[in-house]
Amino acid sequence: MKLSSAKIAAVVVLSLTIAGCSTLGGNTGKDSGEGAAVSEAGGADLSAANAGGEWRGNPLDNPNSPLSIRTIFFDYDESQIREDHRNVVIAHGQYLATNPSVTLTVEGHADERGSREYNIALGERRANAVRNLMLAQGAADNQIHIVSYGEERPLMLGADESAWSQNRRAELIY
């Protein structure tokens, strides 16, 4: 588990660097600075990530990058970002930081239990939690728009935990 998250972090560093080089040459200095901070955590595994080959397309489309993950799930009545999702949010935050012209909408959602307006508020709190962690990575305020749909747009139909756990989420929409 620990190893795989380290791997992912390494891939993030790699893809961020590529993104910086290919699309925003002028910002290279800043990019490598951001990248270095993260590589302290995942640097040990850089070689393993390299072995998988380099992604040359849009980093958002790299299926091996956490940037390809666009849905963050939450626990019941919680808006704290779970440990297993932090790296995804951090990766997106860093991507935004290195690509200041890119904007993102974070949609907050809740499961169907409880009252609808409270769920709208809960969805917004989840979207804000995602946003705040992205801002901490250097993303700018005006890059991230948030909206809450509460329980109005479930991903899964069904009235059990397996559906509810899929519906308590934030969706990242570029």
Place this chain on the structure above:
Amino acid sequence: MNKILVLLVTLFWHLQAVSALTIEITEGAEGALPIAVVPFGWEGTGAGPGQDIAAIVGSDLSRSGRFRTLPVNDMLARPHRDSEVEYRDWKVLGMENLVVGLVQPNGPDGYLVRFQLFDVFKGALLTGYSIPTTEGNLRTTAHRIADLIYETLTGEKGAFSTRIAYVESITGSDGKNRVTLQVADADGYNPQTILNSPDPILSPAWSPDGLRLAYVSFVRGKPAIYVQEVFTGTRQQVASYTGINGAPAWSPDGRQLAMTLSKDGNPEIYVLNLVTKGLRRLTEHYAIDTEPSWSPDGRYIVFTSDRGGKPQIYRVPAVGGKLERLTFEGSYNARASYSPDGKSLVLVTQQGAGYRIALLQLGSGRMQLLSGGALDESPSFAPNGNMIIYATKTRGKHELAAVSVDGRVRQRLSLQGGGDVREPVWSPFTKFNRRDQ
């Protein structure tokens, strides 16, 4: 031209009837008063009225849970006026009250509906009315008659002439979801689409005069609060700030709208003066504050807040001031609204795995469960305070249900069109409801 119009009206009527709510009484009260409502006579030529007035009256009365109606087939006689009534025909069947009536032609398109209400055991006429009406208003007239009977026999105002608003969503054959805001008679008939949207509609709220609805509608990925005139369709956007624009609630005088806005960072309760357009912030806390509702005297606003860690109900003076927590039982209490007499709150509470409707007595703090579903929500009082309508989910489908305030009578209201029906709100008593009389 007239023929085309009649045809159109007929078609429209048919379409409406297809999507009408059907109401099934799932649990009846034991102490219901036995009453016989005899099919009304027709004293004109031709087919006569297109509605069975007695059946509508009888269905209203049974729906209230206060009355048990005699099946027509069990009747020993079918009188239409006092001179034809033999009290023993009804005594022998155990009927305490009897309603008879007849319809007479009244001008080219009009009717005169006459009815009389009797006390069978006293052998006395209690009341009687003649009501002029038209073909298109026959159901309204029948509800009015049910109101008059209910008021005479219970001493309380009937709510049969009122309306309900609700949100319906239907997935079309193209897989796309359509959301509509509907207004129907209190018995589910005559649904009219007030708003049609591909995006969510939430929190409809009747103005105290029953002429307008405030609601939340998402447009281009952003929620905004609108106030719409129900009969003209004219609407006005009253709040579209950054973030949440939600949970509109009318002040009893109809001049202010409490609402939830998160424009300053997180959901807080605000009060918008609809006359001056002034906006006033009522709460200030980093927790969620939402779902405001005014006390009938306009002095207080209750709302849901998780400032104590879990959602609970709080009360604050409407002009601002000291907060008071009202719910202490359970870890989830939300969406409270006042009873018309201001003595209790109806709310959503979590009980084990289920979310249910409960009544909180403000005097004693006692909480009484009123529903037993797994996902019950959005309770709304009838304007006479006797029934509560709410949304429930059974077998994966969202439906409406109603329960008497003492928890003894339960009904399920299901839409036949296959849509999901949610967020019912019962209209207030209005002058409009009696426009035809």
